[in-house]
Amino acid sequence: MIVSKSIFVLINGLASGMAFFLVAAGLTWVFGILKILNMAHGAFFMIGAYLAFSIVGSNPESMWSFLGAGLVAGLVVGVLGYLTDKIVLTRLRTVDYHYVLIATFGLMLFCEGVAKWIWGIDYFSVMPPPQVDQALKIGSSYVSGYTLFVIAAGLVVFAVIDTIMHRLWVGKIMRAVANDPWMAGTLGVNVPAILTISVIASFALAGFAGGLLLPNQTLSINVGSSFLLYSFLAVVIGGLGNIRGTFVACIILGVVESANATFMANFGGIAVYIVLAVFLVWKPNGLFPAQGST
Amino acid sequence: MLRIKDLNAFYGQSHILHDVSLHIPPGGRVSVLGRNGAGKTTLLKSITNSGPRAAGEVAYLDRMLGATPWFKRARLGIALVPEDRRIFTHITVEENIELAGFGASRERPALPVARILERFPMLQPLRERFGGQLSGGQQQMLAVARAIAARPRLLLLDEPTEGLAPVIVEELAAIVSSICAEEGISLLLVEQNIWFARKCTDRLYVLDTGRVVFEGDWAVFDANEDIRNKHLAVA
Numbered sequence A: 001m002i003v004s005k006s007i008f009v010l011i012n013g014l015a016s017g018m019a020f021f022l023v024a025a026g027l028t029w030v031f032g033i034l035k036i037l038n039m040a041h042g043a044f045f046m047i048g049a050y051l052a053f054s055i056v057g058s059n060p061e062s063m064w065s066f067l068g069a070g071l072v073a074g075l076v077v078g079v080l081g082y083l084t085d086k087i088v089l090t091r092l093r094t095v096d097y098h099y100v101l102i103a104t105f106g107l108m109l110f111c112e113g114v115a116k117w118i119w120g121i122d123y124f125s126v127m128p129p130p131q132v133d134q135a136l137k138i139g140s141s142y143v144s145g146y147t148l149f150v151i152a153a154g155l156v157v158f159a160v161i162d163t164i165m166h167r168l169w170v171g172k173i174m175r176a177v178a179n180d181p182w183m184a185g186t187l188g189v190n191v192p193a194i195l196t197i198s199v200i201a202s203f204a205l206a207g208f209a210g211g212l213l214l215p216n217q218t219l220s221i222n223v224g225s226s227f228l229l230y231s232f233l234a235v236v237i238g239g240l241g242n243i244r245g246t247f248v249a250c251i252i253l254g255v256v257e258s259a260n261a262t263f264m265a266n267f268g269g270i271a272v273y274i275v276l277a278v279f280l281v282w283k284p285n286g287l288f289p290a291q292g293s294t
Numbered sequence B: 001m002l003r004i005k006d007l008n009a010f011y012g013q014s015h016i017l018h019d020v021s022l023h024i025p026p027g028g029r030v031s032v033l034g035r036n037g038a039g040k041t042t043l044l045k046s047i048t049n050s051g052p053r054a055a056g057e058v059a060y061l062d063r064m065l066g067a068t069p070w071f072k073r074a075r076l077g078i079a080l081v082p083e084d085r086r087i088f089t090h091i092t093v094e095e096n097i098e099l100a101g102f103g104a105s106r107e108r109p110a111l112p113v114a115r116i117l118e119r120f121p122m123l124q125p126l127r128e129r130f131g132g133q134l135s136g137g138q139q140q141m142l143a144v145a146r147a148i149a150a151r152p153r154l155l156l157l158d159e160p161t162e163g164l165a166p167v168i169v170e171e172l173a174a175i176v177s178s179i180c181a182e183e184g185i186s187l188l189l190v191e192q193n194i195w196f197a198r199k200c201t202d203r204l205y206v207l208d209t210g211r212v213v214f215e216g217d218w219a220v221f222d223a224n225e226d227i228r229n230k231h232l233a234v235a
Helices: A003-034 A040-057 A064-088 A097-121 A145-166 A168-178 A181-184 A192-211 A225-238 A243-263 A270-284 B040-048 B070-075 B093-103 B113-119 B121-126 B136-149 B166-183 B194-200 B218-223 B225-231
Strands: A135-138 A139-145 B002-011 B012-023 B031-032 B053-060 B078-081 B154-158 B187-193 B203-208 B213-217
Touching: A003 A040, A003 A139, A003 A145, A003 A168, A003 A225, A003 A243, A040 A097, A040 A181, A040 A225, A064 A192, A064 B187, A097 B002, A135 A145, A139 A145, A139 B136, A145 A168, A145 A192, A145 A243, A168 A181, A168 A192, A168 B012, A168 B093, A181 A192, A225 A243, A225 A270, A243 A270, A243 B078, A270 B070, A270 B136, B002 B040, B012 B053, B012 B187, B012 B213, B031 B194, B040 B053, B040 B070, B040 B154, B070 B078, B070 B093, B078 B136, B093 B113, B093 B136, B113 B121, B113 B136, B121 B136, B136 B166, B154 B218, B154 B225, B166 B194, B187 B194, B187 B203, B203 B218, B203 B225, B213 B218, B218 B225
Parallel strands: B031 B187, B031 B203, B078 B154, B154 B187
Antiparallel strands: A135 A139, B002 B012, B002 B053, B203 B213
């Protein structure tokens, strides 16, 4: 009994963790390179979810149309990221971070207003694509195919970003800009272009995540809020701006949350805060602190 | 190569450089000596447009640099080695050198890593090491090697001897003079180490509280002992 329960907790925890990671990846990327906390990240996740819903409807016909809708949502939100960078973020490159928090908070309210104007305030729900709509039996417990899909999606996104950051030159340059933009520019790296590319990538990830996580919840203006809080916590625990740290932190938070819900249902949601408190005391700079921090 | 006229530089409200004029002929090698706080680093960062607010003329290869941003100046062939070296610690020695390819261009392709390592034999056994695993002297060598790898036309060195062991200072002087001569690189060296400056350059300026107080070659400098006593702290 306890074994099958543990497997259930682990798989559900991994799925939650990967969902958190899909949202947190863009957040931590832009934090690592621009050193800004984008309060509007969840709003662009929400726009991605609505865009994908507009393309694919409530009953996706196939896995391909579902994934395609997510990719288109990612592309469109990436373009919105480019516009946001040009109109808002480039003006904030040299100012104090408080202004950035206020500006991106304002942007979040603006996005929510626009989304209400376009899509209204009705709630929608979306089914998973047919290929992952069945439940699978693992041991004595049943797991939905969509749960496994989310785990796979998180792993793939992590593998792609980690390869870009650690194996490819473009990632090495991005990390050089993250560590020391002045010196990177002194060597001839086009630093403003790298910053803009990072913003586009971060937004595109938010939009793509919105499309992929659509079947997990009711689609409304608040669609991102259930993930966003955990994503912020994961970015902090992971070491602000570190993709690997954020990935590990997401898994920890997901599994802890899932165990909490299964074994201590009367104290729902409390365990992640205990984990956060422990990490803030034990590793105040995060699991993998950014270089240069003490 | 480089002609600076009436350069004034500011950090916030502070006026650091006052009407500095300076000239480096093509292939020329020039030192700027001065005490701490004389404005030497500010001068280099004004040339690269990477810090202070500067007013005045900076002409490079007969072209006014105006508001050209710092990373574009690097691509025009101006390489700065900062005082604090700023080696990237997350990549290897070899990758640090390769990164300098961004400062190169089609007509000035980057020097291959193998050729750079021949020039800096000290770095040869360290090529796979990460930047963060190097000693201060090794980091300084790498910082200079990285700048040279971009095949710059003008090399700006900011107190490269600071904190180095005397034997490394000698090695660095030999490398810098021979590379500049062979690759036709003009050099602007900012130093407090007169021995090193004398080894690497043939003309010098002395800067005191942001103003040029001496300009000439080493023979004239040696003949004017009061320049050294009045404006430079070192013997």
